[in-house]
Amino acid sequence: MSESERIRRTETIPQWKQEEVDELVDFIESYASVGIVGVAGIPSRQLQNMRRDLHGSAEVRMSRNTLTRRALEDVGDGLGGLTEFVSGQVALIGTNDNPFGLYQQLEASKTPAPINAGEVAPNDIVIPEGDTGIDPGPFVGELQQVGAEARIMDGSIKVTADSTVLETGEEVSDELANVLGELGIEPKEVGLDLRSVYSEGILFEPDELAIDVDEYRADVQSAAAAARNLSVNAAYPTARTAGTLLAKAVGEAKSVGLFAAIEDPELVPDLVAKADGQVRALAAQIDDDEALPEELRG
Amino acid sequence: MEYVYAALMLNETGEEINEDNVTAVLEAAGVDVEQSRVKALVAALEDVDIEEAIDTAAAAPAAGGAAGG
Amino acid sequence: MEYVYAALMLNETGEEINEDNVTAVLEAAGVDVEQSRVKALVAALEDVDIEEAIDTAAAAPAAGGAAGG
Amino acid sequence: MEYVYAALMLNETGEEINEDNVTAVLEAAGVDVEQSRVKALVAALEDVDIEEAIDTAAAAPAAGGAAGG
Amino acid sequence: MEYVYAALMLNETGEEINEDNVTAVLEAAGVDVEQSRVKALVAALEDVDIEEAIDTAAAAPAAGGAAGG
Amino acid sequence: MEYVYAALMLNETGEEINEDNVTAVLEAAGVDVEQSRVKALVAALEDVDIEEAIDTAAAAPAAGGAAGG
């Protein structure tokens, strides 16, 4: 931004706002990756704890949304793309660490919380099958009313099957909020909710940031298997595969030796066993007891 | 089992599995041959595909393994 | 495989597994006997407990099956 | 798979699996490197016990063979 | 194993698996490259269908079938 | 087993598996060669397709597995 622009802006917005924007710009420019996190519903004490836990890996900076947007636009360089995620209760987050790692860290730090009437379900709400531990009474009717399969069994109220009582995006009714509260079900995950990150020229959204570690583990396994197979099948020995290669060679020699009935001292016991197996297999095909040795007569 | 081995030997050499041949092999191995068993064996093997029977032996251990498992 | 069969026949009848006996059985079965194979077989069997070899084979698949099962 | 191979190479040599190292290996192999894939890989592998995964893979082919059989 | 990984990477990128390329990848991974191992790798892979070799399980139990047979 | 390895080596190089060649390989490995064993080996392998023998063995467990599984 040129000096003249800066002066013009200073004239159009109050001095304190411009100072705040300048601080936000400094914040944004001091990190390799900058993102927007949702902070709605986080009690202030919990938020304090989260910020402390992130210390050293990421920093959270709150401000008015208008000023945050302005700062992002001022920095430019593609960061302006983040402004569309600035709505509701949000904050800037900055890190010099791996943004995928940051996403995982934030997801892991989320904690369950109860949902209130009037709130929108962030995911399908399910009342799980099982004994509620609640004595028979009107509560069974309340359960049924919100859509759970419930009845009285063995002296208490049981939910007889996993019951989806609200789908993602639907609003929680008073009745449902009461039932969930009674059951102690906390369907929300409260925490810093990473909506998008801009990192080294690329804007990532949550579905891109959510890495499937199991998939990577499986990839590591197939890569390791590929290397093993190649090493053994191309007979290129490595420290990890020399043993397998030896075993394969021995196996091949044994195979050929047994197939060709080579009278080698190491093979003869197996050849004896093979002959025994064959004679028994043939004897098993013979129906006439008269033709069989006594030990095999049925 | 020596009677069945005699049949297997003849099978390998391609000789006919008949009473004379089986008897000859058994006698060479010092067996006091019972003609009725030779007869019964030769008759019983008439309807058996020996190669196939032997191949079953290759699969048999696995089957045994299944039983053991 | 006929050489092994011959040896096992002799084992069944209790005759000694030596070169002469193995050769005799093979010849009776019409085999064009290779003396070197007879020699190698007889020598190799000298240190083998035939009954044990049969039993080991019978036991192995079951053990394997157990491991697999 | 080349990204994973690069990581496994570094694992074998004892070098740290970080963005710079993975990128260097990939570039040497002629890969037109996507930084975001490198980043995702590095983050994901932080939670993977690579040696354990390799050992499981070593055992797998045999098991796989069994399944295939 | 890092030498094998280097070959796998080059195979994926379609680069030729020759001594120069393998060496470059290994060096990028911080390997103190032994030229003889590179040479041996390139020689071993010369007549190998890599895709096929990767997919064929390097299971030792080939002998299993023989024992069963 | 060294006699069998010698035969397999000759098979890989495409050299004829005859007494002279087998003996030469064994002697190079420091074996005190028994000519009768060499003869027996050559005779046993005379009509055998070694590649097939290796492949059959490799395939057999799969067949067994199918039966057992």
Next chain:
Amino acid sequence: MEYVYAALMLNETGEEINEDNVTAVLEAAGVDVEQSRVKALVAALEDVDIEEAIDTAAAAPAAGGAAGG
């Protein structure tokens, strides 16, 4: 695989598995020896318990059975 067979032969005869010996066996089998592959093999086998590896193969038939079971 001929390089591995050569090593196994030397192991059986009790000769040292070094570059000279492996080369000699390979040459006797008519192999156009690649010194780098000999080197790689000898180096790879340095830390391997060969007897143990062979025993794994010996145990393999049981494993094959397991696969079936």
